[in-house]
Amino acid sequence: MRSAGILLPVTSLPSPWGVGTMGRTARGFVDFLHRSGQSYWQILPICPTGYGNSPYQSFSSFAGNPYLIDLDTLARSGLLEPGEYQTLDWGSDPEKVDYGLLYRNRYTVLRIAAKRYERRCPARLADFCREQASWLEDYALFMALKDRFGGAPWTEWPLPLRRREPQALADARAQLEPEVRFWRCVQAIFFEQWEKLKTYANRQGVQIIGDLPFYVSGDSADVWADPGQFQLDENLQPIEVAGCPPDGFAAGGQLWGNPLFDWERMKADGYAWWMRRIAFQLRIYDVLRIDHFRGFDSYYAIPYGAQDARGGRWRPGPGIDFFKEVERQMGRQNIIAEDLGFLTPSVRTLLAQTGFPGMKVLELGFDSRDTGSGYLPHTYPRNCVVYTGTHDNDTVQGWMAHAPREDVARATAYLRLNEAEGYHWGMMRSAWGSVADLAIMQMQDLLGLGSEARINTPSTMGDNWTWRCRPGVFTDQLADTLRAETAQYGRLPET
Numbered sequence: 001m002r003s004a005g006i007l008l009p010v011t012s013l014p015s016p017w018g019v020g021t022m023g024r025t026a027r028g029f030v031d032f033l034h035r036s037g038q039s040y041w042q043i044l045p046i047c048p049t050g051y052g053n054s055p056y057q058s059f060s061s062f063a064g065n066p067y068l069i070d071l072d073t074l075a076r077s078g079l080l081e082p083g084e085y086q087t088l089d090w091g092s093d094p095e096k097v098d099y100g101l102l103y104r105n106r107y108t109v110l111r112i113a114a115k116r117y118e119r120r121c122p123a124r125l126a127d128f129c130r131e132q133a134s135w136l137e138d139y140a141l142f143m144a145l146k147d148r149f150g151g152a153p154w155t156e157w158p159l160p161l162r163r164r165e166p167q168a169l170a171d172a173r174a175q176l177e178p179e180v181r182f183w184r185c186v187q188a189i190f191f192e193q194w195e196k197l198k199t200y201a202n203r204q205g206v207q208i209i210g211d212l213p214f215y216v217s218g219d220s221a222d223v224w225a226d227p228g229q230f231q232l233d234e235n236l237q238p239i240e241v242a243g244c245p246p247d248g249f250a251a252g253g254q255l256w257g258n259p260l261f262d263w264e265r266m267k268a269d270g271y272a273w274w275m276r277r278i279a280f281q282l283r284i285y286d287v288l289r290i291d292h293f294r295g296f297d298s299y300y301a302i303p304y305g306a307q308d309a310r311g312g313r314w315r316p317g318p319g320i321d322f323f324k325e326v327e328r329q330m331g332r333q334n335i336i337a338e339d340l341g342f343l344t345p346s347v348r349t350l351l352a353q354t355g356f357p358g359m360k361v362l363e364l365g366f367d368s369r370d371t372g373s374g375y376l377p378h379t380y381p382r383n384c385v386v387y388t389g390t391h392d393n394d395t396v397q398g399w400m401a402h403a404p405r406e407d408v409a410r411a412t413a414y415l416r417l418n419e420a421e422g423y424h425w426g427m428m429r430s431a432w433g434s435v436a437d438l439a440i441m442q443m444q445d446l447l448g449l450g451s452e453a454r455i456n457t458p459s460t461m462g463d464n465w466t467w468r469c470r471p472g473v474f475t476d477q478l479a480d481t482l483r484a485e486t487a488q489y490g491r492l493p494e495t
Contacts, residue, residue: 004491005040008443014471018090022193023070032474034204036482037492042209062135064190079113097466114185128188142221144179153219210285214292215258230259240301243309253309293337366411377434386436391455396424398451432489
């Protein structure tokens with residue numbers, strides 16, 4: 001069935017407390033989606049942000065991001081007093097997240113709420129800890145130790161803790177018991193709020209598309225707790241790391257630095273680590289986008305310590321065997337494959353074998369550096385998801401302003417774009433009008449914003465992951481306009 005949705009990270013919602021959260025504004029956005037005839041809200045990973053404030057470099061594959069906890073909701077439930085958070089500095093720019101201020105102030109407030117939650121909701125906390133023990137205990141201790149060692153990566157901790165010697169772990173749990181309890185409480189609060197938000201969205205006819213990063217951060221509870229799943233040497237250092245080779249977009253390739261999976265070991269136990277990870281994500285989302293799908297076919301391995309990605313080589317991934325195991329254990333699931341970039345015939349075969357919809361990005365269809373990639377609407381299959389751009393691309397207006405002139409000219413001619421109404425509307429209409437089963441627009445494009453609203457520029461540091469909507473942008477007028485366009489192209493939900 002044809003349908004439509006909007007891509008907007010939770011962090012990008014308006015909020016007076018420094019970052020978008022899972023509170024009243026999130027429910028207001030769900031109401032906007034419902035009124036405008038959208039069936040899906042696509043978000044970015046909701047795990048804790050790590051290096052560079054990126055949700056793709058997280059301290060845990062399972063934990064929720066404490067910054068997304070809504071403080072007003074905590075106050076309404078009696079876990080905070082308004083004066084305990086409303087008087088703090090959350091930043092002066094309503095369109096940017098100040099992660100430095102969040103780090104300094106958010107945890108101070110959450111410690112107050114966590115103590116009250118632990119005292120007032122012991123049964124709920126005990127149930128949560130029991131249900132999530134498989135990841136929660138390692139995560140809570142990891143974060144407590146990280147605080148103890150001034151934020152240093154676990155590879156710089158004392159050797160007995162690095163190697164997870166039982167006595168060292170037992171001593172740390174005893175010494176850091178209050179901190180471990182705090183991190184457990186924060187996660188219990190997070191997932192209570194998340195479950196209520198998701199339930200509200202589903203009741204409004206909106207499904208949530210979550211996002212699963214392919215790789216995990218080297219400095220994470222995932223790697224520390226189970227290093228045998230990764231290609232590490234006897235000193236627990238990576239042998240090779242992740243990235244992608246040089247191309248027309250990056251002469252030196254991209255050096256991501258994540259540890260690589262030990263696929264042979266994983267296969268031996270039925271990919272148990274991955275199965276737990278995917279099953280958890282499928283419980284908290286309605287649809288799951290798996291990032292870097294091509295890594296299941298083959299992955300690029302770069303020698304550890306290299307300065308760029310030019311010395312890497314391709315190695316085989318688990319292939320269709322992996323997805324047969326997913327289906328054997330979990331049945332057929334709603335999964336979207338992020339298959340962007342250079343695709344070999346074997347990647348295309350793997351996608352066809354899974355039956356998952358792939359992704360099509362309109363902006364990439366006009367990039368002269370990447371010809372023949374199948375991103376133009378006349379080449380789409382029905383079983384795909386079309387975007388004007390994703391969080392890694394510029395907004396439509398930004399792309400039109402900064403892309404090479406010949407690329408812009410091709411887009412203008414192909415899409416019959418009209419500057420008077422705004423290029424963004426013409427490009428979005430081409431996506432809605434395509435045969436793709438699902439069309440997802442960035443909220444920035446619906447607002448007609450430029451490059452200042454870009455979420456992320458890959459391989460750069462600085463201003464990424466910070467953009468937020470201004471208060472008041474989810475208007476009834478915009479919702480009605482969007483609903484009319486959605487209806488025009490047969491994408492309204494069935495009633």
